[in-house]
Amino acid sequence: MKNYNVVGQSVRRLDAAEKATGTAVFSSDFTLPGMLYGKVLRSPYAHARIVSIDTTEAEKLPGVKAVVTYKNTPREIFNTSATMTFTVPALKPVLDQYIFDSVVRYVGDEVAAVAAVSEKLAEEALKLIKVEYEELPAVFDPLEAMKPEAPDIHANCKEGKNIIGEIIKIPMGDVEKGFKECDLVIEKRFKLPIVKQVQMETQAAVAQVEVNGKITVWSTTQTPHPTRMILAKIFGVPNSKIRVLNPPYVGGGFGVRIGLSAKAEPIAVALAMQAGKPVRVIYSREEDFMASDTRHGGYVTVKLGAKKDGTFHALDLKAALNGGAYCSFSTETPGVLGAMGLAVYRIPNQSYYGHSVYTNVTPAGAMRGFGNPQAMFPIESVVDMMAEELGMDPLELRLKNIMRAGDPWCLPYPCQSTGLAECIERGAKSIGWERRGSLNQPGAKKLRGIGVGVGTHVSNSWPFCVDYDNAIVTVQQDGSIHLASGVPDIGTGTSTALPQLAAEVLGVGLEEVSLTFGDTLSTPFDIGSHASRTLYAAGTAVVAAAEDAKRQILEYAADFLKVSPERLEIKDSLIYITGRELGEDCAGTGVCKTGEERISVTLQELAYHAHLRNKQFIGVGRIVPENAPPWHAHFAEVEVDTETGQVKVIRVAAAHDVGKAINPVIVEGQIEGGVLQGVGYAVSEEIVHDAKGRPLHNSLHKYLLPTAEDIPEIDAIIVEASDPSGPFGAKGVGETGLVPTAGAIANAVYNATGVRFYEIPMTEEKVFRALSAAKNSTC
Amino acid sequence: MSSKILTFTLNGETIRVVVEPTDMLADVLRDKLNLIGVKKGCGQGECGACTVIMNGDAVTSCIIPALKAEGAVVETIEGIGGPGKYHPLQESFMDLGAIQCGFCTPGMIMSAKALLDKNEQPTREEIREAISGNICRCTGYVKIEKAVSTAAEKIREGK
Numbered sequence: 001m002k003n004y005n006v007v008g009q010s011v012r013r014l015d016a017a018e019k020a021t022g023t024a025v026f027s028s029d030f031t032l033p034g035m036l037y038g039k040v041l042r043s044p045y046a047h048a049r050i051v052s053i054d055t056t057e058a059e060k061l062p063g064v065k066a067v068v069t070y071k072n073t074p075r076e077i078f079n080t081s082a083t084m085t086f087t088v089p090a091l092k093p094v095l096d097q098y099i100f101d102s103v104v105r106y107v108g109d110e111v112a113a114v115a116a117v118s119e120k121l122a123e124e125a126l127k128l129i130k131v132e133y134e135e136l137p138a139v140f141d142p143l144e145a146m147k148p149e150a151p152d153i154h155a156n157c158k159e160g161k162n163i164i165g166e167i168i169k170i171p172m173g174d175v176e177k178g179f180k181e182c183d184l185v186i187e188k189r190f191k192l193p194i195v196k197q198v199q200m201e202t203q204a205a206v207a208q209v210e211v212n213g214k215i216t217v218w219s220t221t222q223t224p225h226p227t228r229m230i231l232a233k234i235f236g237v238p239n240s241k242i243r244v245l246n247p248p249y250v251g252g253g254f255g256v257r258i259g260l261s262a263k264a265e266p267i268a269v270a271l272a273m274q275a276g277k278p279v280r281v282i283y284s285r286e287e288d289f290m291a292s293d294t295r296h297g298g299y300v301t302v303k304l305g306a307k308k309d310g311t312f313h314a315l316d317l318k319a320a321l322n323g324g325a326y327c328s329f330s331t332e333t334p335g336v337l338g339a340m341g342l343a344v345y346r347i348p349n350q351s352y353y354g355h356s357v358y359t360n361v362t363p364a365g366a367m368r369g370f371g372n373p374q375a376m377f378p379i380e381s382v383v384d385m386m387a388e389e390l391g392m393d394p395l396e397l398r399l400k401n402i403m404r405a406g407d408p409w410c411l412p413y414p415c416q417s418t419g420l421a422e423c424i425e426r427g428a429k430s431i432g433w434e435r436r437g438s439l440n441q442p443g444a445k446k447l448r449g450i451g452v453g454v455g456t457h458v459s460n461s462w463p464f465c466v467d468y469d470n471a472i473v474t475v476q477q478d479g480s481i482h483l484a485s486g487v488p489d490i491g492t493g494t495s496t497a498l499p500q501l502a503a504e505v506l507g508v509g510l511e512e513v514s515l516t517f518g519d520t521l522s523t524p525f526d527i528g529s530h531a532s533r534t535l536y537a538a539g540t541a542v543v544a545a546a547e548d549a550k551r552q553i554l555e556y557a558a559d560f561l562k563v564s565p566e567r568l569e570i571k572d573s574l575i576y577i578t579g580r581e582l583g584e585d586c587a588g589t590g591v592c593k594t595g596e597e598r599i600s601v602t603l604q605e606l607a608y609h610a611h612l613r614n615k616q617f618i619g620v621g622r623i624v625p626e627n628a629p630p631w632h633a634h635f636a637e638v639e640v641d642t643e644t645g646q647v648k649v650i651r652v653a654a655a656h657d658v659g660k661a662i663n664p665v666i667v668e669g670q671i672e673g674g675v676l677q678g679v680g681y682a683v684s685e686e687i688v689h690d691a692k693g694r695p696l697h698n699s700l701h702k703y704l705l706p707t708a709e710d711i712p713e714i715d716a717i718i719v720e721a722s723d724p725s726g727p728f729g730a731k732g733v734g735e736t737g738l739v740p741t742a743g744a745i746a747n748a749v750y751n752a753t754g755v756r757f758y759e760i761p762m763t764e765e766k767v768f769r770a771l772s773a774a775k776n777s778t779c
Numbered sequence: 780m781s782s783k784i785l786t787f788t789l790n791g792e793t794i795r796v797v798v799e800p801t802d803m804l805a806d807v808l809r810d811k812l813n814l815i816g817v818k819k820g821c822g823q824g825e826c827g828a829c830t831v832i833m834n835g836d837a838v839t840s841c842i843i844p845a846l847k848a849e850g851a852v853v854e855t856i857e858g859i860g861g862p863g864k865y866h867p868l869q870e871s872f873m874d875l876g877a878i879q880c881g882f883c884t885p886g887m888i889m890s891a892k893a894l895l896d897k898n899e900q901p902t903r904e905e906i907r908e909a910i911s912g913n914i915c916r917c918t919g920y921v922k923i924e925k926a927v928s929t930a931a932e933k934i935r936e937g938k
Contacts, residue, residue, distance in 0.1 A: 016873035019881030020865070022816015022856035026882060029815040120801075198916050200820045200828060200882035251820070251882030252916055285821040491880025491917050665876035665922075672919035673879065700825035700914060708907045708920045716921075 005571075007504040007728050010665035013496045014515075015249065015489065025247045027204035027220045027261075028282050035206065036065050036115040038271045038281035039122035040263075041129055042291060043104035043111055046360040046693030047138035047151065050102050050111065050131060057128035058114060064125045066115040066274035070100035073270045076234045081293070081328040081365050082226040082259035082528070084233070086465035094165040094327040096154050099234065099266045104133070105153055105325035106360050107694050108290030110263055115271040115279045138693050142298050142322045142357035153325060153358035162358040164323045165331035170338050170352040172410050178314030178349025182305030185314075186385050190378040191759040193686035194297035194322060196697075197367050198705055199490075201251020202288040203261035207268035208278040215269060216243045220261040222253045223528025225486050227260055228520045234266050235273075246488045246518035253490035254677075255293070255366030258329070258530040262292035289698040293328045293365030294687060296321040296356060300337070300374055302382040310392050312401045314349040317341045319374065321364065323356030328365030330356035335464060337371030340739075341379055342410045343456050343629065345401045350410065360693050366530065368674065369738045372457055373681060377760060380453040380743030384750065394452055394747070395428055402454070403629075412463050413627045417731070419657030419721030420454060420631035427452070430653035430715045431635035436751060447640045448650070449752025453743030454633045459723075459732035460533030460625045467533070469541035470524035473502055473549040473619035477611040479573060479604030481506060481513045483545070486526030487538040488518035492734055493666035494534045498542050500662055501727055505546035506553075507570030508603065532732025535662060537625035539727040549619025556617070557606055561598050576600035626725035631657040632736045634675070636712075636744040640752045645768025647683045647749055649710075652741070655717035659731035664718060667733055671716040674737015679712065680705045682742035683762050787848045790858025798845045805829040805840035807848075808855060816856035816885040820914070827913030830886035831855045837893035839912070856885035859892060867933040868892055868926070877926035879917035887913045891927045899935050903928070 018024035055067045077095045078084060087093040100110050112129050116122035137151040144150060145162040152162065159167045179185055205219035215237060221227040221244065228244040231237070244265070250257075260266065264281045271279040283292065298321035305314035319337050323330035338352030356364070387394040402420050409415055431450055439448035461467045474482040483502045489495040499513040506513075516522050526538055550570065557575045558565040569578050576582060577599050586592035587600040601609075610616065635653040640646070652675050661667040684704040687697045697703040722729030742760055749767070750756050755774050759766065785798045789812065798807050805822075808814045808831070817840060818828035824842035831840045832854040860866035868888045871877070878884050887910055894901055894909035901909070906927045907920075915923060 010876070012873055013876070013878060015881065016878050017862065019878045019884045020856075020869040020873050020888065021861050022814070022885040024881050025815065026818075028819065029809075198914075200818075200826065200880060200914065200916055202820070249881060251818075252880040254916070285823065285826070491882075493879070669876050669879055669918055669922060672921040673917045674919075676919035677916070699823060700821050701823070705914065705916070707911045707914065708924065709911045711907070711920045711924075714919060714921050 004504055006500045006510050007662050010663055011496065011500065011510055013493055014499065015495055024249045026201055026249045026251050027206065027218055027247050028201055030206045030218050030247045032206065032208060032278040035278045035280055036117060036275055037119040037122050038113055038115045038268055038279045039119065039126055040110055040267060040287065041112040041126045043107060043109040045104060045133055045135055046107050047136040048104050048133040049136060050104065051134050052132045053112065054130040055112065058125040061121065061125045061128060063117040063121040064114060065277060066271045067112065068270045068274060069112040070098065070102050073099045074234055074236065076236065078230055078234050079327060080260040080263060082223050083329055083332060085226040085229045088466060091166060094331060096156060097326045099263060099270055106362055108362060109325065113267045113271055115275045138360035140359050140361055140689055140693055142320050142359060145357045145359045153360065159355065164327045164356040164358055167353065167355040168335045168338055170342060170410050173349035175314050175316050175349045175351040179305045182313050183308040184386065184389055185303065185305040186382055186389065187301065187303040188382055188758060189299060189301045191299055192297045192374050193761060194364065195295045195681055195685045196289060196687060196703060197254035197256040198703065199252030199254055199256055202285055203257065203264040203283040203292050204281065205261055205264035205268040206278060206280040207272040209269065209272045213237065214241050217265050217269060218245055218247045219265050220250050220257050222257045222488055222490050222530055223259060224488060224518050224520050225525045226528060227265060230260060231265060231269060235269060243521040245520065248518050250488055250490045253529065254368040255370060255530065258366045258528065285700060286698050289703065290362055290695055294324065294362050295367035296323065296333050296364040296374065298322045300378045302378045304382045304386055306386055306390065310390050310397050310400050312345050312347045315342065315347045317352045319354030321356040322359055322361065324359060324361045324363035326363040328363045330364065332465065333371040337375045339411060340372040340456060341375030344403060344454060346403050346407045361689055362695065368677060368735045370735065372455065372739045373742060376453060376455045376740050377742040377746060380740065381746055384747045395424060395433060398454055399424060415629055416725060417628065417659065417721045417723040418631050419719040420633065422719045423631055423633040423655035423657055424454065426717050426719065427633045427635045427653045427655035430717060431637060431651065433635065445642050447642060447752040448637065449748040450635065450637045451744045451747025451751050452633060452635050453740035453747060455740045456629045456631050457732060457736050457739060458531055459536040459628045459630060459726065461531040462625055462627055467527055467537065468624045469526050469538045471538065471541040471545040471621040472524055473545040475549055475553065475607050475617035477607055479602065479607040481508060483513055483542060484516045484523040485538050485542060486523040487529050487534050490529050492534060492670060493663060494529065497535050497662045497666060498539060501539050501542045502546045505543055506550055508573045512573060532630065532734040532736065536628065536726050536730055536732050539730065540625050541621035541623045543727045544623050545619040545621030548621065549617050552617040552619065553603065553606065556610055557601060560601055560606060560609065570603065573603040574600055575603060575606060628659065628723040628725050628731045630731040630733055630736050632740055634740040634744040636748045638745060638748040638752055640749055640767065642771055645764040645771060647762050647767055649679050649712040649745060651713045653715045653717065654737060655719055656733060656736055657719040657721045658733045659723045659726050660720050660729035661718050662728065662730055667718055668716040670733045671737040672714050674735065675714050675741055676706050676711060678738045678741020679745065681738065682745040682760055686761050783846060785845055785849055787850060788852045790854060800846060802845040803841050804843040804845045804848055807845040808840060814855050814857050818882055818885060820882065827890060828883055828886040830889040830913060832889055832893050835896065837890045856889060867930040871926040871930040871933065875922050875926045875929060877918060877922040883913055883915040887915060887923060895931055895934060899931055901931060
């Protein structure tokens with residue numbers, strides 16, 4: 001394996017000191033002189049027409065500087081997610097939102113907003129706004145919403161009642177014929193919950209509108225450049241007059257702000273325009289729960305057919321997802337669900353049919369894994385059932401059927417690498433797979449079980465969506481390096497790993513590189529942080545920019561050292577002639593005599609030498625990423641308390657093929673965090689609505705996400721099946737920790753109890769009831 | 780209700796600040812004293828991001844009325860260490876990859892510090908209990924737990 005100096009090293013994060021001392025600035029910390037505070041009035045009804053809205057009393061309250069409703073804000077239709085800037089023709093983005101509308105479509109929908117000199121005054125003013133509603137019939141379940149008698153939530157559904165955008169169909173081979181040729185077919189329907197990202201920083205934006213019309217927005221977006229495009233469209237302002245930036249830190253994302261941070265940005269801008277002063281809008285935690293994108297819940301059906309020897313021969317996958325009241329990523333999510341669900345196993349006959357459905361709940365959008373967890377809990381459950389029916393070891397069955405490099409698959413790019421077999425082998429060893437089946441004593445009240453789940457993912461969204469990156473590497477006059485990339489760092493370590501790539505390519509120490517990121521004014525266009533793409537795709541642009549700069553450096557150095565550039569290399573900021581003993585070269589001492597023969601030169605000396613001759617080395621990277629599949633196998637050991645129904649996850653061995661870990665500790669952190677979110681998805685997290693469509697889980701107290709007291713032992717295992725398309729062989733890892741976890745846990749619960757769950761989360765109540773029912777049916 | 784002057788010790792310094800009776804401690808620290816290391820993730824005492832140490836105990840400052848701090852000794856992340864003299868917890872959080880988005884980090888460190896101030900040899904369970912009120916959605920807590928136990932070791936060795 002090639003030795004690198006900076007790549008592959010677990011260097012301390014470059015943002016660690018700021019974050020450990022409390023000096024790191026986030027959007028919600030950001031203030032400007034004269035700044036006002038914005039607050040939003042939200043709908044108490046799941047579906048209603050606004051008959052009248054009277055803001056006069058609110059406007060009269062001293063200290064109130066702006067009140068906005070659908071009557072005095074742009075009637076420009078948009079979509080809060082970045083899909084309106086991503087969608088590749090011939091597909092068209094679904095646009096169905098206004099900043100405010102005269103119809104509200106979920107509990108929490110925006111009705112009006114106020115800017116005042118204090119947050120308390122703004123809240124007081126909201127209470128003075130008089131709104132008369134006419135309630136409309138509402139529907140909350142996607143299957144109910146497709147029935148003819150259901151209310152129409154939007155008028156734009158072409159494919160069927162309340163169906164959002166296009167129905168995604170992925171055909172491969174001939175499934176009908178395929179199933180006829182199978183010896184065994186299993187078909188099951190699964191129900192999936194609505195869950196939430198619960199990133200630590202709620203949606204936030206600070207907007208400033210200058211007298212010359214220039215707009216600056218500091219916000220929590222994961223995609224500053226596309227967000228600028230969306231704001232430009234809403235407010236009818238040229239892209240070039242808007243600046244969107246992170247301040248520079250973002251308190252997590254997990255998909256919730258790919259595009260706008262819910263509506264924080266446009267509401268802040270609308271208020272700032274009217275007030276003529278900067279306005280800050282920070283969502284409360286309750287607002288974040290109610291009025292920013294959730295993960296799609298819904299229904300997924302898996303039909304899997306196999307030959308007697310265990311060879312998978314046909315797979316039919318169907319999904320009807322709950323898209324909520326507006327389209328965020330409601331066409332892309334079922335697309336990824338299908339594409340990833342079909343890409344794990346080599347099955348000649350496959351088909352997928354999936355879509356989202358409008359309902360009167362909070363819009364569903366992107367969340368870590370993006371449809372893939374919704375595919376893999378059902379698929380991996382059915383694969384386990386198939387193993388049992390065939391009398392095969394679940395690992396053996398998987399190893400027999402998993403995709404191999406070069407296999408044909410449904411994706412529009414080749415499978416160039418897979419370390420899945422190695423993931424399975426190393427994960428099985430870590431968990432002690434051979435202990436399976438001998439974990440419990442007869443009569444035990446607490447039952448142990450071990451289960452597995454595997455999968456793949458993407459390393460960016462091309463060619464499904466627009467996906468390109470630019471980066472600029474500027475060698476400063478003192479030889480230090482400035483790197484500009486438009487991606488944000490939402491916590492994933494981008495602002496450390498990208499400089500690591502640049503340092504490695506340029507042959508300089510990491511301390512020589514500084515990065516500007518997450519700012520549309522000072523960085524070139526970049527799609528942003530989503531689709532596990534940031535390191536892989538933005539990193540590819542950084543490598544290209546660094547290589548371009550290096551080429552310029554070596555060309556200049558070749559003249560300087562009077563050799564051809566091919567003979568030169570850079571290490572520790574010293575440019576030297578390869579194959580020549582450096583010996584007593586003067587470059588290291590910094591005192592070279594005029595006319596002395598030079599065999600090396602420091603980057604510092606060379607850059608200044610160039611500067612005195614009116615030249616600077618500026619490398620530009622402009623790339624369209626390929627795509628590459630990361631692979632993973634999770635093994636979970638659980639303990640089910642048969643008396644309480646509690647599922648305790650004891651241990652998770654999480655083996656991930658990441659291609660190349662640029663910073664292994666950061667990679668482990670991505671895996672561990674994903675695993676714990678997956679544990680929550682499997683056993684405790686869900687948002688349920690009452691009969692009026694009001695969410696019952698709208699605070700951290702009510703929404704049961706894992707705390708430090710719930711953590712299993714996690715063994716994050718890094719497998720490196722290098723992919724030729726990624727920077728130094730790297731593939732995506734940001735989302736993958738969540739993808740196979742629920743499936744592995746559900747299979748472990750079955751292994752422990754003999755009871756199969758077709759619905760998550762496996763809460764105490766559900767497990768207790770299911771165990772009781774199983775007991776009664778066997779008595 | 781009229782404004783009052785609150786006097787308390789903040790990061791070793793005596794502070795006098797005008798507050799409203801309805802002000803919460805987190806808002807006074809953030810908005811009036813510019814200590815942005817006190818994060819607000821929920822405003823309901825449920826996420827732990829605003830954790831500070833008051834009279835030796837970790838408290839969620841977003842639900843503590845500011846006037847409750849009258850005469851109290853309050854420590855925030857800004858007061859425990861910095862370049863050149865980092866607190867062992869800050870060092871181990873930085874070195875062991877316990878920081879991702881960083882929004883929970885100050886509160887997490889303050890909860891851990893309140894524990895280690897009283898107990899330099901905490902068990903795994905005691906560490907988990909001490910930080911169980913601090914939500915982190917990025918790390919899975921694995922490296923945080925390790926950072927706290929490593930800091931405890933460092934503190935013990937330093938004596």
